[in-house]
Amino acid sequence: MTVNAVADAADQRREEMLLAAAQLITERGFSDTRIADVAGRVGASPALVIYYFGTKDRLLTEALRYSEKSFYAAADEMLERTPSARDRLETLVRMTCVPHGDADLPAAWGLWFELWATAFRVEEIGRDRIELDQRWRDVIARVVRDGQAAGELGKVDAEDFAVTFSALLDGLSIQVALRDPVVDPDRAFAIAMRFAATSLGTDWRPRRRPVSVIARQRLAGSR
Amino acid sequence: MTVNAVADAADQRREEMLLAAAQLITERGFSDTRIADVAGRVGASPALVIYYFGTKDRLLTEALRYSEKSFYAAADEMLERTPSARDRLETLVRMTCVPHGDADLPAAWGLWFELWATAFRVEEIGRDRIELDQRWRDVIARVVRDGQAAGELGKVDAEDFAVTFSALLDGLSIQVALRDPVVDPDRAFAIAMRFAATSLGTDWRPRRRPVSVIARQRLAGSR
DNA sequence: CGCCTTTGACTGACTGTTCAGTCTAAGGAG
DNA sequence: CTCCTTAGACTGAACAGTCAGTCAAAGGCG
Numbered sequence: 458m459t460v461n462a463v464a465d466a467a468d469q470r471r472e473e474m475l476l477a478a479a480q481l482i483t484e485r486g487f488s489d490t491r492i493a494d495v496a497g498r499v500g501a502s503p504a505l506v507i508y509y510f511g512t513k514d515r516l517l518t519e520a521l522r523y524s525e526k527s528f529y530a531a532a533d534e535m536l537e538r539t540p541s542a543r544d545r546l547e548t549l550v551r552m553t554c555v556p557h558g559d560a561d562l563p564a565a566w567g568l569w570f571e572l573w574a575t576a577f578r579v580e581e582i583g584r585d586r587i588e589l590d591q592r593w594r595d596v597i598a599r600v601v602r603d604g605q606a607a608g609e610l611g612k613v614d615a616e617d618f619a620v621t622f623s624a625l626l627d628g629l630s631i632q633v634a635l636r637d638p639v640v641d642p643d644r645a646f647a648i649a650m651r652f653a654a655t656s657l658g659t660d661w662r663p664r665r666r667p668v669s670v671i672a673r674q675r676l677a678g679s680r
Numbered sequence: 681m682t683v684n685a686v687a688d689a690a691d692q693r694r695e696e697m698l699l700a701a702a703q704l705i706t707e708r709g710f711s712d713t714r715i716a717d718v719a720g721r722v723g724a725s726p727a728l729v730i731y732y733f734g735t736k737d738r739l740l741t742e743a744l745r746y747s748e749k750s751f752y753a754a755a756d757e758m759l760e761r762t763p764s765a766r767d768r769l770e771t772l773v774r775m776t777c778v779p780h781g782d783a784d785l786p787a788a789w790g791l792w793f794e795l796w797a798t799a800f801r802v803e804e805i806g807r808d809r810i811e812l813d814q815r816w817r818d819v820i821a822r823v824v825r826d827g828q829a830a831g832e833l834g835k836v837d838a839e840d841f842a843v844t845f846s847a848l849l850d851g852l853s854i855q856v857a858l859r860d861p862v863v864d865p866d867r868a869f870a871i872a873m874r875f876a877a878t879s880l881g882t883d884w885r886p887r888r889r890p891v892s893v894i895a896r897q898r899l900a901g902s903r
Numbered sequence: 904c905g906c907c908t909t910t911g912a913c914t915g916a917c918t919g920t921t922c923a924g925t926c927t928a929a930g931g932a933g
Numbered sequence: 934c935t936c937c938t939t940a941g942a943c944t945g946a947a948c949a950g951t952c953a954g955t956c957a958a959a960g961g962c963g
Contacts, residue, residue: 467907467908470908484801485801486710486711486797486801487709488709488711488712489711491951491952491953492952492953492954493952493953501909501910502909502910502911503910503952503953503954504909504910504911504954504955504956505908505909505910507953507954507955508908508909508910511954512953512954513952513953513954566800567797567800567801570793570796570797570800571797573793573796573854573857573858574709574790574793574794574797576858577789577790577793577857577858578707578708578709578790583858583859586858587858587859587860587861590855590860591862594862620862620863620867620871621848621871621875623851624848624851624852624854624855624863624868624871625844625847625848625851626851627850627851627854628846628847628848628849628850628851628852628854629847629851631796631847631850631851632813632847634796634800635796635799635800635806635809635810636806636810637810637813638810639814639817639843640843640847644843645847648843648844648847652844689942690941690942693942714917714918714919715918715919715920716918716919724943724944725943725944725945726918726919726920726944727920727921727922727943727944727945728942728943728944730919730920730921731942731943731944735919735920736918736919736920904963905962905963906961906962906963907960907961907962907963908959908960908961908962909958909959909960909961910957910958910959910960911956911957911958911959912955912956912957912958913954913955913956913957914952914953914954914955914956915952915953915954915955916951916952916953916954917950917951917952917953918949918950918951919948919949919950919951920947920948920949920950921946921947921948921949922945922946922947922948923944923945923946923947924943924944924945925942925943925944925945926941926942926943926944927940927941927942927943928939928940928941928942929938929939929940929941930937930938930939930940931936931937931938931939932935932936932937932938933934933935933936933937
């Protein structure tokens with residue numbers, strides 16, 4: 458047990474570092490993130506970070522993978538708690554298109570850009586992204602199929618819908634992340650839901666929901 | 681005249697550097713692009729690059745702007761040569777979703793990722809991107825309105841369509857750029873066109889067109 | 904003691920930027 | 934036409950700062 462206690466402490470340290478690295482990647486970009494920054498944020502020496510990860514590159518790529526996986530894990534978990542297909546769709550859209558103040562949810566906005574840019578150039582990250590994106594489409598497709606089985610959604614090819622819908626969500630999230638005044642979070646949300654409703658043969662009308670306070674703050678905080 | 685000749689030569693030099701910088705940004709990423717690389721590619725000394733742009737940052741941001749504008753200029757020009765609304769839509773989709781071998785067309789794939797990542801963190805680039813993206817949506821909206829005026833397209837809000845369609849195109853182009861096996865260029869093209877046709881009340885059936893040889897090479901050349 | 908964790912000090916490589924000065928060509932004066 | 938001046942383009946060498954990674958030693962826990 459004591460051995461495990463030590464190991465657990467070390468694991469926790471590692472995870473702290475990964476989280477800090479992910480945050481820093483979001484803030485400063487992948488290759489402008491310094492080991493010293495990560496070390497400073499977790500209150501350790503740069504040498505210790507190297508001790509744990511061996512090299513800067515491994516730290517950063519692991520950090521990217523870590524937050525990617527956390528995002529999809531969070532998605533899975535949220536969906537399990539949500540019964541109706543329509544609410545599930547809303548959850549998915551909100552996860553991608555609406556700013557969430559949860560700072561520790563690693564899917565913070567800028568990270569996707571860094572992930573794409575890195576995936577484009579680093580084979581290993583690229584493979585990972587393809588795999589996880591497939592998982593994301595599977596999640597969408599499963600929501601659709603479940604909804605169809607429950608008679609809630611009309612008849613469409615779930616796979617096809619997932620491909621198109623995930624692309625649309627990506628595109629909308631770009632605009633939202635880059636604070637495009639024409640595509641604010643509310644509008645992105647409405648566009649995504651309208652598309653889903655039309656494609657899936659259900660109805661969805663925008664109910665004027667106030668954006669959460671946190672989301673407002675996040676948006677106002679743009680310099 | 682001789683004075684202008686010199687000035688033109690200098691302008692050309694500048695443009696060479698911008699082009700080289702844009703290519704390097706695509707290959708290595710924004711902040712992994714070295715002045716020495718740019719200098720080497722145009723056969724000059726690093727000092728000369730500084731001589732022209734004053735600072736590395738100015739060089740890189742100008743390079744981003746330069747290729748962004750070139751892309752939209754190319755779009756405008758291509759559309760002017762295309763009469764029918766349907767062909768125009770195809771052109772737009774092909775420009776964003778289908779790999780083009782034109783190496784000097786600066787909208788090479790990876791550049792968008794760098795642009796987004798930089799726009800997310802650098803105020804100045806962010807403003808620029810918002811403005812140019814609006815112009816892009818305007819281009820789409822105009823195509824739609826022209827097509828409606830010609831009776832070719834059904835009645836929809838052109839602005840709304842432009843927002844949704846441009847987001848979809850962005851999302852699809854991400855998958856294509858990252859070589860997702862599920863969303864190859866042909867499928868992305870088909871998805872985009874099907875969406876456009878459905879939304880705009882026209883018909884479009886995928887005709888099995890072979891991808892150009894250049895596009896094939898480009899794709900096969902992925903390491 | 905023995906093992907794992909942690910650190911401060913250090914270094915070697917890299918790189919943006921400066922600077923002093925060279926080379927070329929243009930322009931004007933005689 | 935020839936000589937001289939001037940300006941702009943251009944460079945090599947040097948500088949200064951940054952930063953990933955090394956290492957020997959210390960700390961602490963069992």
